[in-house]
Amino acid sequence: MKIALFTDTFAPQVNGVARTLQRLVHHFEHRKVPYQLFVPETIQQTDVYSHHIHSFFSLPFFLYPECRMALPNPFTIRQQIDAFKPDLIHITTPFNIGLSGLHYGKKLNIPMVGSYHTHFDHYLKYYKLTFMSEGLWKFMKWFYSHFNMTFVPSKETKAHLVRRGFTNIDLWTRGVDCFQFSPKHKDTSLYERFNIKKKYVLLFVGRMAPEKDLETLQAVMEQLPERIKNEVHWIYVGDGPLLQEYKENFTQNITFTGYLAGSELASIYALADLFVFPSTTETFGNVVLEALASGTPAIVANAGGVTEIVTHEQTGIICEAKSPTSFISAIERLLSDEILRLQMGYEARKYARSQSWETIFDNLLLQYEKAYSMSHSDMKLVSSHH
Structure with a gap:
């Protein structure tokens, strides 16, 4: 045909x-x-x-x-x-x-x-x-x-x-390509390259634009309890109209990489402890599936196609859309329970391999x-x- x-x-x-x-x-x-x-x-x-x-x-x-x-x-x-x-x-x-x-x-x-x-x-x-x-x-x-x-x-x-x-x-x-995205691609040299001195890495990948609900993520970053804030390094991968503004507003414990693809992107997914994605406008959400393939549990909004990728409490947590407090409590919970986080990472990878x-x-x-x-x-x- x-x-x-x-x-x-x-x-x-x-x-x-x-x-x-x-x-x-x-x-x-x-x-x-x-x-x-x-x-x-x-x-x-x-x-x-x-x-x-x-x-x-x-x-x-x-x-x-x-x-x-x-x-x-x-x-x-x-x-x-x-x-x-x-x-x-x-x-x-x-x-x-x-x-x-x-x-x-x-x-x-x-x-x-x-x-x-x-x-x-x-x-x-x-x-x-x-x-x-x-x-x-x-x-x-x-x-x-x-x-x-x-x-x-x-x-x-x-x-x-x-x-x-x-x-x-x-x-x-x-x-998702589970050879390209895999926990195996974790690259510890990135800690030095991005000047990461904190215990945990939280990741967002996507277009730096309003329709990705970055306002919610900004509020999450600002409102995280101090003890968690002091343990977290954020990485934003992506380009778009809001990138410059975010670079000016946030300078501590954060890395903006701009647009990345291929092995560079894969190694960052594998490095992250959690993938945080507040967008409510996705028809699917490829980046969420890439994170799961990398063994990184995803915290997403209960809106759009992402809810069909993440199984709540199993491969990540589905939060109330546009609610910073809902996202914060999910982050707190998963960072304070290493066994649960690793279990979710394992289940995430298992699910991705079936796709x-x-x-x-x-x-x-x-x-x-x-x-x-x-x-x-x-x-x-x-x-x-x-």
């Missing part, structure tokens, strides 16, 4: 969607699935997939600079689709490139599936743009109504869309087949009525 993938975000951009799609493309290669990619141009486009990639001039998107708004060339897209003749189009974003895919899918009668990755409606609250919410939902509902199936990363996301009247929603969860990308992507390929055959049975129905 030949797949055309249309997305407004792809590696080397930095976000969960881009990284998941990059892995999906690796899987296409691994399973010898013929594919073509339609993506925004980025400065350092990787040439690994160059013979499969068609990229278009793009500009940063104001709500989310890591996502790019491309200006696709309809003529080129039409030419490429005619030459490739895909059996199925997979559209992952409702922006310009996604819309181009939708246009040609409809025009050329090619079966289409979509995937929903980001709660943009939640983001609007953090940027004081809630007045745009109804218009956004109308557009999203129209956009996703064209697909045989819409894939979502968590049951929470599915429920969120069903409430809004979306149909044909199927689960496509996320996996392999290979199984998840193979399942997606089966869902592609199903969506394709849905279209063909619809066509037979139509022709038999004529």
